[in-house]
Amino acid sequence: xxxxxxxxxxxxxxxxLESYREKRDFSRTPEPAPEPVPAADGxxxxxxxxxxxxxxxxxxxxxxDGVLKSWSVPKGPALDPNEKRLAVMVEDHPMDYGSxxxxxxxxxxxxxxxxxxxNGAYSPDEGGPLSFHDPAEAEERMRADLAAGKLSxxxxxxxxxxxxxxVKIQRAENEWLLIKHRDIAADGERDILxxxxxVLSGLSIADLKSGRLPDRxxxxxxxxxxxxxxxxxxxxxxxxxxxxxxxxAEAPFSHPDWFFEPKLDGVRVxxxxxxxxxxxxTRSGLDVTEQYPELIDNLAAQPASSLVLDGEVVALDGDxxxxxxxxxxxxxLVRQADVRRAQSEVPVLYYAFDVLHxxxxxxxxxxxxxxxxxxxxxxxxxxxxxxxxxxxxxxxAAYQGARQHGLEGVVAKRRTSAYEPGKRSPNWLKxxxxxxxxxxxxxxxxxxxxxxxxxxxLLLGQYDGEGRLIYCxxxxxxxxxxxxxxxxxxxxxxxxxxxPFHESPDAKGVTWxxxxxxxxxxxxxxxxxxxLRAPVxxxxxxxxxxxxxxxxxxxxxxxxxxxxxxxxxxAGDVLEQLASKRDKFLLKVDGQKISLTNLDKELWPKxxxxxxxxxxxLLTYLARVSPYLLPHLRDRPxxxxxxxNGIEGGFFYQRHSEVQPGFVDKxxxxxxxxxxxxxxxxxxxxxxxxxxxxxxxLELHTWYSRVDPEPDAHGLSTxxxxxxxxxxxxxxxxPDFIVFDLDPYIYSGKEAKGDEPELNRKAFNRxxxxxxxxxxxxxxxSLSSFLKTTGKTGLHVYVPILRQLDYPAARAACETIERxxxxxxxxxVTMEWSVDKRPGKVFLDHNQNVRGKxxxxxxxxRAIPEAAVSMPLRWDELGDVxxxxxxxxxxxxxLDSTGDLWAHILDAKHDLHxxxxxxxx
Numbered sequence: 033x034x035x036x037x038x039x040x041x042x043x044x045x046x047x048x049l050e051s052y053r054e055k056r057d058f059s060r061t062p063e064p065a066p067e068p069v070p071a072a073d074g075x076x077x078x079x080x081x082x083x084x085x086x087x088x089x090x091x092x093x094x095x096x097d098g099v100l101k102s103w104s105v106p107k108g109p110a111l112d113p114n115e116k117r118l119a120v121m122v123e124d125h126p127m128d129y130g131s132x133x134x135x136x137x138x139x140x141x142x143x144x145x146x147x148x149x150x151n152g153a154y155s156p157d158e159g160g161p162l163s164f165h166d167p168a169e170a171e172e173r174m175r176a177d178l179a180a181g182k183l184s185x186x187x188x189x190x191x192x193x194x195x196x197x198x199v200k201i202q203r204a205e206n207e208w209l210l211i212k213h214r215d216i217a218a219d220g221e222r223d224i225l226x227x228x229x230x231v232l233s234g235l236s237i238a239d240l241k242s243g244r245l246p247d248r249x250x251x252x253x254x255x256x257x258x259x260x261x262x263x264x265x266x267x268x269x270x271x272x273x274x275x276x277x278x279x280x281a282e283a284p285f286s287h288p289d290w291f292f293e294p295k296l297d298g299v300r301v302x303x304x305x306x307x308x309x310x311x312x313x314t315r316s317g318l319d320v321t322e323q324y325p326e327l328i329d330n331l332a333a334q335p336a337s338s339l340v341l342d343g344e345v346v347a348l349d350g351d352x353x354x355x356x357x358x359x360x361x362x363x364x365l366v367r368q369a370d371v372r373r374a375q376s377e378v379p380v381l382y383y384a385f386d387v388l389h390x391x392x393x394x395x396x397x398x399x400x401x402x403x404x405x406x407x408x409x410x411x412x413x414x415x416x417x418x419x420x421x422x423x424x425x426x427x428x429a430a431y432q433g434a435r436q437h438g439l440e441g442v443v444a445k446r447r448t449s450a451y452e453p454g455k456r457s458p459n460w461l462k463x464x465x466x467x468x469x470x471x472x473x474x475x476x477x478x479x480x481x482x483x484x485x486x487x488x489x490l491l492l493g494q495y496d497g498e499g500r501l502i503y504c505x506x507x508x509x510x511x512x513x514x515x516x517x518x519x520x521x522x523x524x525x526x527x528x529x530x531x532p533f534h535e536s537p538d539a540k541g542v543t544w545x546x547x548x549x550x551x552x553x554x555x556x557x558x559x560x561x562x563x564l565r566a567p568v569x570x571x572x573x574x575x576x577x578x579x580x581x582x583x584x585x586x587x588x589x590x591x592x593x594x595x596x597x598x599x600x601x602x603a604g605d606v607l608e609q610l611a612s613k614r615d616k617f618l619l620k621v622d623g624q625k626i627s628l629t630n631l632d633k634e635l636w637p638k639x640x641x642x643x644x645x646x647x648x649x650l651l652t653y654l655a656r657v658s659p660y661l662l663p664h665l666r667d668r669p670x671x672x673x674x675x676x677n678g679i680e681g682g683f684f685y686q687r688h689s690e691v692q693p694g695f696v697d698k699x700x701x702x703x704x705x706x707x708x709x710x711x712x713x714x715x716x717x718x719x720x721x722x723x724x725x726x727x728x729x730l731e732l733h734t735w736y737s738r739v740d741p742e743p744d745a746h747g748l749s750t751x752x753x754x755x756x757x758x759x760x761x762x763x764x765x766x767p768d769f770i771v772f773d774l775d776p777y778i779y780s781g782k783e784a785k786g787d788e789p790e791l792n793r794k795a796f797n798r799x800x801x802x803x804x805x806x807x808x809x810x811x812x813x814s815l816s817s818f819l820k821t822t823g824k825t826g827l828h829v830y831v832p833i834l835r836q837l838d839y840p841a842a843r844a845a846c847e848t849i850e851r852x853x854x855x856x857x858x859x860x861v862t863m864e865w866s867v868d869k870r871p872g873k874v875f876l877d878h879n880q881n882v883r884g885k886x887x888x889x890x891x892x893x894r895a896i897p898e899a900a901v902s903m904p905l906r907w908d909e910l911g912d913v914x915x916x917x918x919x920x921x922x923x924x925x926x927l928d929s930t931g932d933l934w935a936h937i938l939d940a941k942h943d944l945h946x947x948x949x950x951x952x953x
Contacts, residue, residue, distance in 0.1 A: 216414025274454030284431035298346035510569030
């Protein structure tokens with residue numbers, strides 16, 4: 033089988049790797065051969081591989097002197113210090129083994145499946161000090177400890193954290209014990225081995241056994257050290273760092289490009305740590321280190337030479353919910369006696385959600401997604417320090433969870449965003465369960481009745497962009513008697529004669545005050561005049577400055593991906609309307625109106641006992657599968673195949689329509705064939721899909737490239753028109769897939785002379801076998817592959833790739849892979865361009881990988897009498913299904929039971945640079 037990378041055996045590799053080299057045949061095993069490695073730079077790294085060989089075990093490996101010192105741990109590591117796990121020292125492994133995941137073939141040493149179960153950085157800790165910042169010092173200490181037969185190390189992994197020891201025992205030369213030291217990471221109740229997935233690929237041993245394969249990654253590419261972080265900069269620990277702030281959003285949303293965190297009701301605090309010394313700063317830069325002494329020891333014990341955390345200090349009520357009212361008892365305390373008393377009565381926790389500096393590197397420019405990975409490894413949770421969990425993509429579920437648990441709401445954060453100190457950014461959005469904001473108190477009205485000695489309402493405002501205080505309304509509810517008295521006493525101390533508002537409200541009996549107090553108020557919404565509707569006072573805020581209270585328009589939320597749950601509601605309404613017996617009517621969908629006509633026109637003729645299928649049947653099918661179909665059409669130019677008089681009445685190809693409704697998206701792109709710009713339709717919504725059905729578009733053919741740069745094509749041009757050079761520089765010249773089109777030229781014997789082969793079982797069975805041969809090659813290259821029927825005679829295999837390669841490069845990669853299949857099976861496979869040379873074989877057509885060429889979309893109907901549709905398959909279904917099993921009548925039932933097997937195809941992309949490099953050797 034082909035190898036994805038070809039590594040030379042070199043005499044410059046460490047001599048201790050000879051035993052490793054002698055045990056392996058690198059022409060057969062995908063394991064890396066030894067290579068020279070540079071000196072350690074940055075913290076030393078460790079990893080644990082889960083290895084299903086003859087017996088399942090865990091391989092514990094430590095970077096030292098250019099190799100991985102390795103121990104086989106049969107029972108795996110344990111967090112319980114009372115568990116002493118046997119660790120058998122084995123041969124040194126090359127550094128590149130640190131990222132190896134895959135299948136070692138039968139007959140080879142260690143045959144079986146391997147995943148990277150955990151990895152991270154480590155430092156010797158014997159005697160107390162850590163050496164994460166000094167690899168030379170760390171290696172010198174490790175050499176001495178290894179020679180002495182006792183290692184004490186601190187791990188910063190995803191699963192393994194804190195201090196551990198490896199102790200050599202006398203029973204045998206290579207036998208050691210792996211033991212967890214007693215610290216805050218020790219846990220006698222938790223079985224860490226239950227967490228069975230790879231920290232690299234997310235795959236389990238069971239996944240590898242089922243055929244799913246991870247990308248091949250280089251050990252040097254793994255961001256385990258801060259110096260490896262994207263856009264990290266070497267820098268001293270800052271003295272101060274203002275926190276990044278979130279804009280407000282109206283409603284929850286879900287989106288794959290965003291993370292979602294619970295919004296905690298506490299005080300924002302930056303933790304600055306250098307060599308065990310801790311400083312805590314509020315968002316305004318106030319030093320509050322002495323106010324929260326119970327946090328200091330746990331923060332000082334964090335395993336880093338220098339560290340900056342962003343997080344929230346919270347106090348929990350009796351139900352375990354963050355309570356700002358409780359926390360207020362801790363805010364602004366100065367006397368140590370008061371702090372100690374409050375500490376025992378209202379203890380606090382620190383939830384860390386971001387890391388901005390680590391081991392001498394500034395990470396503020398590093399994308400959030402990478403910062404989260406560093407935080408998960410670097411933070412040692414325990415005691416009063418916790419890691420704040422986040423949700424990926426499912427923002428609405430996170431919001432509902434926050435509501436159910438009585439939290440404030442969620443904060444949405446764009447996963448690619450940098451950290452912008454001191455800025456309020458649209459890359460962070462806060463979505464509250466109830467509308468609440470902070471306002472400056474600018475005055476109060478006279479109280480009546482039992483409020484005659486306090487006040488009636490507070491007058492509220494916010495500062496605009498020019499520093500002017502803008503009136504926002506009054507709040508008179510939400511106060512108890514003690515609040516009224518306390519607030520009135522504070523108001524009297526800051527009373528003034530003139531209004532602080534830029535334009536004062538028309539109000540009588542008002543006492544103006546200097547705008548120093550900040551009130552948090554919940555409310556129903558804003559009026560058109562910019563006033564609060566149904567406001568209720570919540571509390572005064574002491575943790576913010578009046579100048580921070582600014583007028584903020586709601587941030588524009590990202591357009592959500594087409595979610596099946598939302599689309600199903602619209603589709604259900606469409607289906608109710610299509611159940612009407614009328615031959616024409618005005619369809620209402622998603623706020624749009626579509627004129628439907630000739631609904632009873634037959635598009636597919638009667639076949640056997642099945643009735644003829646009509647335009648109504650087509651529209652019904654499109655509506656039913658729209659939650660699954662639309663995401664695969666989204667942002668891709670279309671080629672439409674129209675059959676206005678049914679499949680027996682002729683057809684024509686079309687890229688656009690003379691008259692298009694306003695809801696139809698379209699783009700201009702340069703056509704080399706026409707030597708001019710042409711218009712193409714894009715189907716991004718349900719109204720467009722149904723409008724195409726009304727036009728009797730029976731087949732939807734999509735490009736393999738799309739116009740949206742997210743998430744892997746930033747930097748490519750979005751200008752598709754004007755010239756060949758423009759489109760070749762653009763997104764549309766970089767496909768999301770390599771496409772393999774398997775077309776059988778095996779005839780049934782019933783075809784008329786000159787006709788293409790018709791669908792027959794012998795031909796399809798042969799095509800299934802060729803597809804499995806192709807999959808063997810793709811597996812050997814660690815390339816994930818997605819399979820579907822064409823809806824006619826053949827099969828399509830899609831390999832998702834990062835948009836780094838243009839169409840010619842993708843076509844070359846496809847041709848290279850197909851030639852491996854051809855060389856192994858020349859009697860059954862052909863790549864001949866001449867049709868005369870194809871009969872009796874399955875044709876592999878790499879020439880489909882050309883800009884502008886299209887294949888029938890997933891779930892597209894096909895213009896054949898059976899009304900079959902292109903349907904995704906599981907690989908283990910080959911041989912058990914037939915293309916005509918899936919039609920516009922039966923396809924929706926299939927989806928009801930399987931869901932969309934290609935739902936996450938764009939999440940399975942691979943980097944093909946290494947593959948093309950190997951092909952050129």
